[in-house]
Amino acid sequence: MVQPFAIDSITASVVQGALENIAVEMGYKLMRMSYSSIIRESEDFGAALVDAEGRGLSRHNRRRCNRDRSPATSAAS
């Protein structure tokens, strides 16, 4: 039986950020390399990391607002 192991909250947060970023970068790669206006213009695709049973770890969100100066992040700048 696999022993569950404890992970500290800092490492958990860093790993989660890295996993999410991997999916984001997968999405960007796909967009650059797909040659498809359905991908590039309609953004009709997804990119995700899943485990062997298909349980989702992280996914590429549509990029528009990720890269935007959204009010939550810049109202005071």
Add this chain to the structure above:
Amino acid sequence: MYLIGVDVGGTFTDIVFADTESSRTLIHKTPTTKDDPSRGVVAGISALCARFDLPRQAIDHVLHGTTVGTNAVLEHNGAVTGMITTAGYRDIVHIGRHQRPQHYSIRQEIPWQDRPLVQRRHRLTVAERLAPPRGEVLAPLDEAAVREAARTLRTAGVEAIAICFLFSYLNASHEERARDIACEEFPDCFICTSAEVAPQFREFERFTTALLNAFVGPRLRDYVARLASSLSHEGFAADLHVMCSNGGVATPATVAKTPVLTLLSGPAAGVLGGAWSGGLSGRDRLITFDVGGTSADIGIVVDGRFAEATARDTWIGGYPVLAPMIDIHTIGAGGGSIAYVDGAGAFRVGPRSAGADPGPAAYGRGGAEPTVTDANLVLGRLDSENFLGGAMRLEATAARRAIDGLSERLGLGLEEAAEGILTIVNANMANAISSRTVQKGLDPRGFALVAFGGAGPLHGAEVARALGIPEVIVPAYPGITSAVGLLTTDLKYDAVRTEFQAGNTVDLDRLDTDLAGMQRELTRQLAADGIAPDDAVFERSGDLRYVGQGYELRVPFPDGKLDQAALAQIFARFVELHRAEYGHVFEASPIEIVNVRVTGIGRMPKIAAPRPTRGGSLVEALVKTARCVFRHNGALERLADAVLPAQPIATGGTSRRTGNRAANRLDDGCAAGYDPGPPRSAAA
């Protein structure tokens, strides 16, 4: 020549003075006056002149970066805006492209629907119709309906109107006539047309850009007018210029007419300042890393030139903007970013920020939540006596109290929690840079990181290490790099025409006529701004794609009259760029010229390389040594030899050495290089 650059930030207004002949550089900081930033600007310039005994009349140029327009969009408190558009197309700006910011969320906000720039009741339609490809009139403009619409909007209390007709980028006559009629009916209203703001195809984007222009128009027009008049009232005779998103500056008159050009004014100046600083160190592949209190702005510089965002990728506050902009990526991570435990028990930092007011707990202004700045102070990486060159004292007790609360919830020690905040925020910043460079097909390991802004130098070394970036450059005045960036720029105007000309049927005469027409317009504008013909430079380019593609690449055009040979050269250059950008080409596919562009540049005097303020050696730069906490081989260690160099501390930013790593002095004497060691894996 005497130049002054003024950048208005959330907390401080930064002012830098440069004498182009003697290389003398002076800086001054003054609190930002939130209600009317122009008061702080004028007061600060006056104070700088008084402090260093500079005669006011001797200042030749004042260059200004402003967030007045940006904040009006982000806080959604611009003018009450009206719109007059083609019958049948009232809801284009609502429908957009049938895309949502998130694919699957049922609780998302759709900015152009949930925060409309113009209420539906203020979107009025009139009969008119133009047709592509030449803009022939299918149905004439119903002038009586325009008059009626303008009256209705005036009665409704509208303060600004955008006139947006279909295909106006091919023929602007209907929009112009409608504007003239609306001006007659409603003379004190801010009125603009979509063709004068963004004469390009793509209705949703063009209309939204015109609406943004109207939305921020009255406020920015009044702001610039107030600033210009109070400068002259205070005895300054300097020419005023305002920074634009495209990396150039424009006159107050241009900005008052097309304020939408300034929406990235502040961050654009930062990228320029970062590029200039990297250039002083002989580096021309740079990632600029501008970290303030609320956000981190990331820009990419290749071969000394900043990247311009493609037209479909420029967004402000969730709205698309068709205006030339430096490609800048912003994330919610800065000195004021708040650390918290979320509903599921995870440890998070940002994007919510304590901002400037109340600011981090250490500011002692009532902030109680733990922030990145508090963590830096608790670990000794910030010095409470030397913040902003000693101009502001940090309260270590308050910072410790704020982080104590968090560390209890997490079951961590005080320093573990503080170091955790920094580890998480650094990982967030590194992820943002990583995805940004991957998206562009660039490898960050071939770049130098220019770390500036109040908090950039504190995080630069660790972010660079996570990414395998070999070198970190900290500018001489990291806290005011944006203001310095203002003094490195030129007057810059962009003109664009949509062409849609494909393959071997290109009408060269039409291209020539359009390019020459744009160049004439820009020549007139530069001459009106007082630029001598010798100082005016024009760059021509086009947006090209393979027929059927949905995205374009910017291709430089040769000077002079276009002939078949020139066209072949342009197409060959496109193929080359396509190969570099996408890794493949389509030999047999025809190429389409979508837009042609002319950029008019009026050369301005610039800041010279600064002289080192303390002799240029690291020994002389030393302010103090202090005990700081760093993670070393997995454990937290208190390092006694951490060095806090003088210049960054003295000028608003803060830098440090990590443990035993070597700091190299570069040629200009104002930058430090860090050996980042091997990249650290995310989980280490």
